[in-house]
Structure formats: C-alpha cells, structure tokens
Amino acid sequence: MSYALPLLEIREIDEQHFKDEEAIFLAAGYPKPNEHIAEHARLVSELARLYQQVLDGGNVSETLLAIVREWLITHIGVEDMAFAVFKGLRPAMATQ
Ligand SMILES: [Fe+2]
Numbered sequence: 001m002s003y004a005l006p007l008l009e010i011r012e013i014d015e016q017h018f019k020d021e022e023a024i025f026l027a028a029g030y031p032k033p034n035e036h037i038a039e040h041a042r043l044v045s046e047l048a049r050l051y052q053q054v055l056d057g058g059n060v061s062e063t064l065l066a067i068v069r070e071w072l073i074t075h076i077g078v079e080d081m082a083f084a085v086f087k088g089l090r091p092a093m094a095t096q
Contacts, residue, residue: 003061007050007064011044011048015044018037018043018044030083
C-alpha cells in the first residue's frame with residue numbers, strides 16, 4: 001500500500017489546522033506559544049520527510065504509526081490539553 005496520497009492529505013490538513021490553532025493562541029494571549037508552535041513545525045517536517053521517503057519507494061508504516069501515536073498521546077493529550085485548560089475549556093488535571 002502506498003501512503004503517498006494519505007500523507008500528502010494529512011500534511012495539508014495539519015498545516016491548515018496548525019495555522020488555525022496558532023492564530024487562536026495569539027488571539028487568546030496564550031503564554032509561551034513558541035514551543036507548541038515548534039512542535040507543529042516539527043510534525044509538518046516529519047510528514048514531509050515521510051512523504052519523500054514514500055515517493056522514493058520506502059516503507060514508512062512503522063515510523064508513521066509511531067508519529068501518530070506520539071502525536072495523539074503527547075501532543076493532543078498534553079500540549080493541546082494545556083491550552084484547553086488555559087482557555088477554561090477543560091478542568092486542570094490533579095497533580096500528585
Ligand atoms: Fe497543537
């Protein structure tokens with residue numbers, strides 16, 4: 001199975017999603033957004049690298065799965081959630 005088209009679509013969707021999210025950060029006065037924005041750029045760069053690997057005939061399935069897993073658990077579950085807490089959209093998690 002070729003991942004070229006799905007990767008291209010994911011990258012395009014992510015780029016627009018990240019631009020929208022970053023605009024919301026700035027409008028909301030989210031403190032220290034640069035690390036979060038850098039993570040977005042890193043993902044877009046990773047997807048571009050994988051896309052090129054697929055075009056070159058490489059198998060990226062395991063790397064893609066690792067990136068998606070990291071993105072769902074770490075980025076959305078921690079970084080995006082921190083912004084949701086900042087905006088009052090989610091309660092802060094209790095710390096031990
Ligand atoms: Fe994000």
